[in-house]
Amino acid sequence: MARGKTKRAVKAKAKKAAVKTAKKAVKAAKPIELYYWPTPNGFKISIMLEECGLPYRLIPVNISKGEQFTPEFLKISPNNRMPAIVDPDGPGGRPISIFESGAILQYLGRKTGKFYPQDERQRVEVEQWLFWQMGGLGPMAGQLNHFRHYAKETLPYAIKRYEDEVNRLYGVMNTRLEDREFLAGKYSIADMACVGWANGWERQGQNIEQFPNFKRWLATMKARPAVQRGMALGVELRQGIDMKDPKVQAVLFGQRARGA
Numbered sequence: 001m002a003r004g005k006t007k008r009a010v011k012a013k014a015k016k017a018a019v020k021t022a023k024k025a026v027k028a029a030k031p032i033e034l035y036y037w038p039t040p041n042g043f044k045i046s047i048m049l050e051e052c053g054l055p056y057r058l059i060p061v062n063i064s065k066g067e068q069f070t071p072e073f074l075k076i077s078p079n080n081r082m083p084a085i086v087d088p089d090g091p092g093g094r095p096i097s098i099f100e101s102g103a104i105l106q107y108l109g110r111k112t113g114k115f116y117p118q119d120e121r122q123r124v125e126v127e128q129w130l131f132w133q134m135g136g137l138g139p140m141a142g143q144l145n146h147f148r149h150y151a152k153e154t155l156p157y158a159i160k161r162y163e164d165e166v167n168r169l170y171g172v173m174n175t176r177l178e179d180r181e182f183l184a185g186k187y188s189i190a191d192m193a194c195v196g197w198a199n200g201w202e203r204q205g206q207n208i209e210q211f212p213n214f215k216r217w218l219a220t221m222k223a224r225p226a227v228q229r230g231m232a233l234g235v236e237l238r239q240g241i242d243m244k245d246p247k248v249q250a251v252l253f254g255q256r257a258r259g260a
């Protein structure tokens with residue numbers, strides 16, 4: 001009995017020491033540089049960094065002023081889009097830069113072993129929904145926002161096309177969430193990818209009451225402190241920016257190939 005107790009105490013002490021070492025390692029790590037602007041695509045990465053407790057340094061990329069076109073940023077993100085990261089402590093201990101939010105989420109998931117399971121079946125579950133967001137929900141909701149809120153002309157056909165598509169996608173998500181708490185079962189990077197876009201349902205002309213499972217999932221997501229911190233990161237930066245300002249629109253809309 002006494003021996004069992006001692007064994008348990010030794011185990012608990014070792015566990016405590018391991019946790020302390022891991023925490024120290026996280027603190028000692030050089031911060032990840034986060035190239036960011038507070039939008040649903042940016043939130044994916046601020047949420048993941050917050051969820052993992054990784055140290056990071058925010059580097060704002062004011063896309064309304066064209067900072068996404070600076071030569072320094074284009075070296076990191078040749079697609080002139082944020083988010084992007086530079087991890088000074090990349091593979092082999094050397095820096096690595098990554099653009100595309102889905103690739104960043106996967107990298108951080110592999111790096112930390114969190115929210116991106118190693119088991120192949122579970123990983124495929126996550127990846128299906130991550131890519132569903134990257135190729136579907138994000139681009140469609142983005143186009144819908146453009147035609148509903150920013151376009152110079154009102155184009156009912158374009159608005160309806162994207163409103164319908166976003167509605168269809170929310171329906172798919174609602175069905176998926178019928179018998180599971182999160183998109184891949186357990187909370188994962190797929191949920192993080194979706195939440196910023198899903199949170200805009202009202203602006204996207206959708207009625208959340210049509211999607212009760214989606215509504216429950218969104219409430220669960222928004223109750224997570226790391227999600228709250230991630231979606232609050234830098235929102236003050238975009239205060240006072242008018243997306244209908246012709247100068248802002250000249251930067252963001254009508255982009256064509258440069259230097260080719």
Ligand SMILES: N[C@@H](CCC(=O)N[C@@H](CS)C(=O)NCC(=O)O)C(=O)O
Pocket residue numbers: 039040041042063068080081082083099100101102251252
């Ligand atoms: N597929 C990209 C999309 C990123 C994206 O569209 N970012 C927008 C803001 S939400 C941007 O940087 N826009 C700058 C521009 O349009 O020039 C990703 O997921 O990382």
